[in-house]
Amino acid sequence: MGDRTYGILGTGALGGFYGAKLQKAGHNVHFLLKSDYPDVKQNGLIVESKDGDFILPQVQAYNEVGKMPRCDVVVVALKTTQNNLLPQMLPPVIKDDGVVLVLQNGLGIEAEIAQIVGNVKVIGGLCFLCSNKVGPGHIRHLDYGQITLGEYAANYHPTGITDKMREIAADFENAGISIEQLEDLLLGRWKKLVWNIPYNGLSVILNARTDELMADIHTRQLVENLMFEVALGAKSTGRLIPESFIQTMLDYTVKMIPYRTSMKIDFDECRPLEVEAIFGNPLRKAEAAGVNLPLIRCLYQQLKFLDGKRKR
Amino acid sequence: MGDRTYGILGTGALGGFYGAKLQKAGHNVHFLLKSDYPDVKQNGLIVESKDGDFILPQVQAYNEVGKMPRCDVVVVALKTTQNNLLPQMLPPVIKDDGVVLVLQNGLGIEAEIAQIVGNVKVIGGLCFLCSNKVGPGHIRHLDYGQITLGEYAANYHPTGITDKMREIAADFENAGISIEQLEDLLLGRWKKLVWNIPYNGLSVILNARTDELMADIHTRQLVENLMFEVALGAKSTGRLIPESFIQTMLDYTVKMIPYRTSMKIDFDECRPLEVEAIFGNPLRKAEAAGVNLPLIRCLYQQLKFLDGKRKR
Incomplete structure (x- = not known):
């Protein structure tokens, strides 16, 4: 030791x-x-x-x-x-x-x-x-x-x-x-965002658990679209996330025990949301490389509104 | 008479x-x-x-x-x-x-x-x-x-x-x-959607009045981005909505009395939401013409989840 x-x-x-x-x-x-x-x-x-x-x-x-x-x-x-x-x-x-x-x-x-x-x-x-x-x-x-x-x-x-x-x-x-x-730390960070961005964001915006998001065909598809945008963001910084990794995350979440995300817990307990670290920074990284991530930006804007509304 | x-x-x-x-x-x-x-x-x-x-x-x-x-x-x-x-x-x-x-x-x-x-x-x-x-x-x-x-x-x-x-x-x-x-009825319908899509959708998803959406810089920007996507949808069916019309709608809404949208009233009173007429049909029209509207699709998916959750 x-x-x-x-x-x-x-x-x-x-x-x-x-x-x-x-x-x-x-x-x-x-x-x-x-x-x-x-x-x-x-x-x-x-x-x-x-x-x-x-x-x-x-x-x-x-x-x-x-x-x-x-x-x-x-x-x-x-x-x-x-x-x-x-x-x-x-x-x-x-x-x-x-x-x-x-x-x-x-x-x-x-x-x-x-x-x-x-x-x-x-x-x-x-x-x-x-x-x-x-x-x-x-x-x-x-x-x-x-x-x-x-x-x-x-x-x-x-x-x-x-x-x-x-x-x-x-x-x-x-x-x-x-x-x-x-x-490669950055690749690891992006891979974690493949999960964190859709589930943290949508759990707060839609007041939902992970199992509910996966059971509805529309949010199931939105989650997947968001994951592909995270992979696009990773690519803009030179990191490749294979499609199979996205499929693994989706399958893994379906099998998971229904889970309240960390951002949802923060929201429910009236703590500030980690919107900038989880959404704002990846967005700015990708945009600095000339890549737009419209769905992630949409979630970012919705979360900033919800986070700000509580502060006001 | x-x-x-x-x-x-x-x-x-x-x-x-x-x-x-x-x-x-x-x-x-x-x-x-x-x-x-x-x-x-x-x-x-x-x-x-x-x-x-x-x-x-x-x-x-x-x-x-x-x-x-x-x-x-x-x-x-x-x-x-x-x-x-x-x-x-x-x-x-x-x-x-x-x-x-x-x-x-x-x-x-x-x-x-x-x-x-x-x-x-x-x-x-x-x-x-x-x-x-x-x-x-x-x-x-x-x-x-x-x-x-x-x-x-x-x-x-x-x-x-x-x-x-x-x-x-x-x-x-x-x-x-x-x-x-x-x-031109279709142009009129698209123009009305310039207002209805952002405000009806976000008022339900974010539990917000029109004045709150306009007072926050993030949702204010999201509203504008959504309006431009509606104009893109209109264009895909051969109808042109000038940028000045979008600016007029934004200015008009800022000056409006704080307003609960029709979809928010439906939601609050536990009635089914008009998601297909207001979001689904425009999306399908544009996609049939080969034009994707990612933000409107994102709102559509979020609203379908919220509408479906209540029915379940």
């Missing part, structure tokens, strides 16, 4: 789950919290999980980044809607030879973070996790948990599998978290 | 209003009703209107087409979602030299009706009317009321202004209803 210290920015359903698993496996983990801070400082973290429940009665909890030590690995587990805070939050907590691990949805976030942290390495992690926060410091892990890692290089040039990726993968696997390693 | 007899198929907010105005002006009008029949047979019709309230204590009411006399002008004032009934309803009530006047939304309905009634003339009427039914035989006319008439010929070939149009226009104008006459 490495002796890397971990800093978790955002101790919620996702950051709290992975951070607790790492600490349980013996890693030195520092947790940043907001409203849950007093409770977690006093009582630690509770994880109910299909893989076994556990309690960490004591954790290293902080309510300000300034009080945290510099860490080897800083895990960004905020919602992307809070990424405007990162220019202040990241520099004080990351070691000069550290790694920022971005466990967020959407496209282009690693490039934004690389701008902030300069020469520090940035690794993207695509999480396949069903987990909810059910109370302060109380996490309920429902299903999945795998992370797909890929290292960021300027302009999302593929890096292959790097030593830093292997080190972090080893820590997570040691903590019982399944890891896949990617040679 | 002509001695034409009128038959009103569908005595609701629209058919009841125009039929009552015609009877009040001295025309011989026959009203077909469903659930309101006993009440209207007994008590007649009540019209509250910004142009003056009036009561018709006695009207010629029917609950079956078979009991109605053949009329010179049969006004189709049902929702298009009931048009599957027309092959049974129309032939018994229309005189051989009569006219069917179609006061419905959407595209292609006149062609369907011409198939049913053979050589009988068909005239399309585009209604600009704000009117609600507030009780059995009780209509509240809020605003507008103008009808734009155009005669149908095979394949929507423009007919110019015909004698039949002039006769009907005279009757309606005599009843205090403002009439415009079109030389």
